[in-house]
Amino acid sequence: MIIVLMGYMASGKTSIGKKLAKKLNYNFLDLDDYIEEKENLSVSDVFKEKGEIYFRKQEAYYLGCLLKSEKKTVLSVGGGTPCYSGNMNIILKAENVKSLYLKASLQTLANKLLRKRAKRPLIAHIDTIERMTEFVGKHLFERVQFYNQAEIKVSIDDKAKDDVVEDIILELF
Numbered sequence: 444m445i446i447v448l449m450g451y452m453a454s455g456k457t458s459i460g461k462k463l464a465k466k467l468n469y470n471f472l473d474l475d476d477y478i479e480e481k482e483n484l485s486v487s488d489v490f491k492e493k494g495e496i497y498f499r500k501q502e503a504y505y506l507g508c509l510l511k512s513e514k515k516t517v518l519s520v521g522g523g524t525p526c527y528s529g530n531m532n533i534i535l536k537a538e539n540v541k542s543l544y545l546k547a548s549l550q551t552l553a554n555k556l557l558r559k560r561a562k563r564p565l566i567a568h569i570d571t572i573e574r575m576t577e578f579v580g581k582h583l584f585e586r587v588q589f590y591n592q593a594e595i596k597v598s599i600d601d602k603a604k605d606d607v608v609e610d611i612i613l614e615l616f
């Protein structure tokens with residue numbers, strides 16, 4: 444089985460995905476890391492040097508590659524992955540795949556992202572909580588329609604990462 448973790452930037456896909464994989468004794472893959480490795484550039488540099496359209500094309504291509512894995516895998520995708528190139532339908536139709544949305548409130552996300560925006564090309568330039576809240580609010584409004592199609596939804600608000608992992612396991616099995 445492949446467990447696909449999705450959610451907005453900074454919802455914890457990578458860090459929670461790693462912990463979940465360890466606990467389940469599954470392989471861990473992160474689509475952003477995989478793109479960086481294959482493209483030999485950081486995600487920020489792919490955006491900067493090649494543009495977002497190129498990034499989205501490669502993202503869809505590498506997602507298709509990783510969904511073919513036959514190992515038990517936790518796959519954390521990028522924040523935008525489900526929202527482009529028909530990727531959400533591909534995830535939903537893939538065999539042996541469970542999709543899971545790490546859901547976070549606007550307040551949780553805006554606070555986290557203000558602190559950790561530097562390596563996130565879409566928001567790196569936003570430097571006040573008011574503007575971050577406005578941007579994330581609008582962006583999330585466009586994206587939740589994709590995230591909400593996930594089979595399982597788990598809230599991360601005010602929870603320690605280990606508690607999120609426990610909640611995911613309760614929902615999965």
Ligand SMILES: Nc1ncnc2c1ncn2[C@@H]1O[C@H](COP(=O)(O)OP(=O)(O)OP(=O)(O)O)[C@@H](O)[C@H]1O
Pocket residue numbers: 450451452453454455456457458459475519520521522555559563599602603604607
């Ligand atoms: N439940 C939590 N409680 C506190 N901090 C958390 C929690 N989940 C994640 N974090 C922290 O939030 C930050 C973002 O997490 P992470 O990088 O895993 O998110 P992401 O969804 O992979 O984001 P992106 O894909 O945009 O890089 C990290 O610093 C992580 O340690």
Ligand SMILES: O=C(O)C1=C[C@@H](O)[C@@H](O)[C@H](O)C1
Pocket residue numbers: 451452475486520521522523524563564565
């Ligand atoms: O939310 C997004 O569109 C993105 C999130 C990151 O995971 C990266 O995939 C990239 O920075 C784009």
Ligand SMILES: [Mg+2]
Pocket residue numbers: 456457458473475519
């Ligand atoms: Mg990540």
